[in-house]
Amino acid sequence: MRLYNTLTREVADFVPLQPESVTLYTCGPTVYSFYHIGNLRNAVFNDTLRRSLESTGYTVRHVMNITDVGHLVADEDDSVLSEDKLEKGAKREGKSVWEVAAHYSEAFIRDMAALGVLPPTVNPHRAKNSAADPYARATDFIPEQIEMIAALLEQGYAYQTKQAIYFDVEKLADYGKLSGQTLADKEVGVRDNVVTDAQKHHPYDFAIWFFAVGHFADHSMRWPSPWGDGFPGWHLECSAIVHTLLGDPIDIHTGGVDHIGTHHPNEMAQTEAAYGHELARIWVHNEFILVDGAKMAKSKGNTHTLKDITDKGYDPMALRLLYLQAHYRSELNFTWDSLSAAQNTLLNLYAWVDLKHQTNLSEVRLSDDDISSFIDRVMAALVDDLASSAALAEVFRLSTSLAPGMTYAIEDFDELARKLDNLLGLSLSNRSDITKEQHQIIADRESARAVRDWAGADRLRSQLAKHGLELSDTPNGPRWRRTTT
Numbered sequence: 001m002r003l004y005n006t007l008t009r010e011v012a013d014f015v016p017l018q019p020e021s022v023t024l025y026t027c028g029p030t031v032y033s034f035y036h037i038g039n040l041r042n043a044v045f046n047d048t049l050r051r052s053l054e055s056t057g058y059t060v061r062h063v064m065n066i067t068d069v070g071h072l073v074a075d076e077d078d079s080v081l082s083e084d085k086l087e088k089g090a091k092r093e094g095k096s097v098w099e100v101a102a103h104y105s106e107a108f109i110r111d112m113a114a115l116g117v118l119p120p121t122v123n124p125h126r127a128k129n130s131a132a133d134p135y136a137r138a139t140d141f142i143p144e145q146i147e148m149i150a151a152l153l154e155q156g157y158a159y160q161t162k163q164a165i166y167f168d169v170e171k172l173a174d175y176g177k178l179s180g181q182t183l184a185d186k187e188v189g190v191r192d193n194v195v196t197d198a199q200k201h202h203p204y205d206f207a208i209w210f211f212a213v214g215h216f217a218d219h220s221m222r223w224p225s226p227w228g229d230g231f232p233g234w235h236l237e238c239s240a241i242v243h244t245l246l247g248d249p250i251d252i253h254t255g256g257v258d259h260i261g262t263h264h265p266n267e268m269a270q271t272e273a274a275y276g277h278e279l280a281r282i283w284v285h286n287e288f289i290l291v292d293g294a295k296m297a298k299s300k301g302n303t304h305t306l307k308d309i310t311d312k313g314y315d316p317m318a319l320r321l322l323y324l325q326a327h328y329r330s331e332l333n334f335t336w337d338s339l340s341a342a343q344n345t346l347l348n349l350y351a352w353v354d355l356k357h358q359t360n361l362s363e364v365r366l367s368d369d370d371i372s373s374f375i376d377r378v379m380a381a382l383v384d385d386l387a388s389s390a391a392l393a394e395v396f397r398l399s400t401s402l403a404p405g406m407t408y409a410i411e412d413f414d415e416l417a418r419k420l421d422n423l424l425g426l427s428l429s430n431r432s433d434i435t436k437e438q439h440q441i442i443a444d445r446e447s448a449r450a451v452r453d454w455a456g457a458d459r460l461r462s463q464l465a466k467h468g469l470e471l472s473d474t475p476n477g478p479r480w481r482r483t484t485t
């Protein structure tokens with residue numbers, strides 16, 4: 001497998017720390033609103049990475065967090081005058097922060113299932129041994145975060161003011177190595193109108209613990225700590241969760257490109273300072289989604305959710321296919337037209353795998369290749385820094401190269417669909433047949449055609465259209481294709 005590492009700025013062969021298993025950590029959602037198509041791209045990118053690693057033969061130990069505390073609206077500055085996103089969501093919706101977190105976590109988990117995104121593999125509920133969902137919530141790791149703060153304070157990497165405990169970025173020589181931006185570079189960009197804690201040593205020092213005082217006196221999520229009641233800063237949870245559930249260093253850490261500047265450097269800094277080694281060997285980031293060529297913003301009304309997409313009649317898999325058609329490191333411009341095109345392509349792929357239900361499969365075969373060499377080519381594309389569009393091109397080539405008079409076994413077809421699903425997650429396998437009644441209409445139409453009853457045959461074709469089935473006549477008999485997924 002070859003992967004682009006943001007840290008070294010090059011594509012290199014991936015060699016895990018353990019020969020057969022890979023540790024993977026993914027920064028997850030802040031559950032104060034629905035995931036939008038940008039966040040969903042990140043989820044599908046992670047999932048493609050995970051599936052590619054597993055198909056290569058690795059056992060992947062995958063952890064993803066859910067941020068349910070500490071992520072401030074102004075996390076760039078860590079301003080103690082900012083607001084926790086969860087508290088903001090609670091005010092907006094007249095609910096408790098816990099209700100808001102539960103509501104959007106459930107929505108997120110439903111979206112993941114609809115998009116065919118595999119859940120994390122490491123159970124974060126280790127003490128409770130619960131069968132609850134496998135996402136690691138920040139609020140379930142408060143003692144571990146407090147332990148990390150203690151280690152950072154003890155080793156002189158953190159200091160306390162009246163309002164917060166901060167990580168002292170100047171103590172770490174290579175802070176900012178991920179973005180290649182030194183502290184001096186960053187300082188030029190510091191906004192001087194942001195009022196923050198006057199006791200802060202450096203503008204880029206970030207809070208690892210906020211005290212429930214001043215602006216945060218009414219903060220509803222709070223825990224006791226040796227230094228005073230409060231709540232953890234956003235960056236800390238990822239370092240603490242990795243340390244607890246996977247053990248650092250891990251092999252691969254992922255996120256969107258927006259994390260290269262602040263969140264990931266801060267995660268790195270915490271782990272390096274507390275434990276004396278790096279957090280992750282490889283950092284992989286997905287590029288952003290644009291909508292109609294513009295940045296997404298709530299104010300523009302273009303932050304579409306999966307529900308917006310399904311409400312318009314699109315299948316979540318059409319969105320997944322749209323993502324896979326682009327490389328994860330390229331910006332992807334979302335338009336409704338591009339989603340329509342992806343849905344049509346998906347229907348073509350489904351029509352291809354639905355061939356196994358058609359009366360006569362004898363004309364179907366895999367050109368000159370056998371299944372394994374085809375799957376090998378799809379895999380070869382994916383393991384080349386997740387070239388998903390090249391992998392799909394192989395699939396399209398195969399699905400459109402069916403020629404009359406060739407043989408192909410139904411079992412092979414099932415195996416092929418299953419293998420492709422393992423790699424691409426597009427739900428090509430286990431598709432149901434049409435109903436007996438629909439098969440009968442097709443048979444009746446054939447009978448009508450046999451006696452040259454063209455009007456009757458057309459009527460039956462229209463009847464099939466009402467069932468969402470499109471019919472075409474081939475030298476080998478009629479073929480149906482679904483017009484909806």
Ligand code: AMP
Nearest residue numbers: 028029030038039042255256287288289
């Ligand atoms: P958040 O809930 O804002 O922390 O975002 C969850 C994930 O989605 C993070 O990995 C972000 O980097 C990623 N992300 C946020 N916005 C976009 C976008 N417009 N395009 C692609 N990924 C995004």
Ligand code: ZN
Nearest residue numbers: 027238263267
């Ligand atoms: Zn993170």
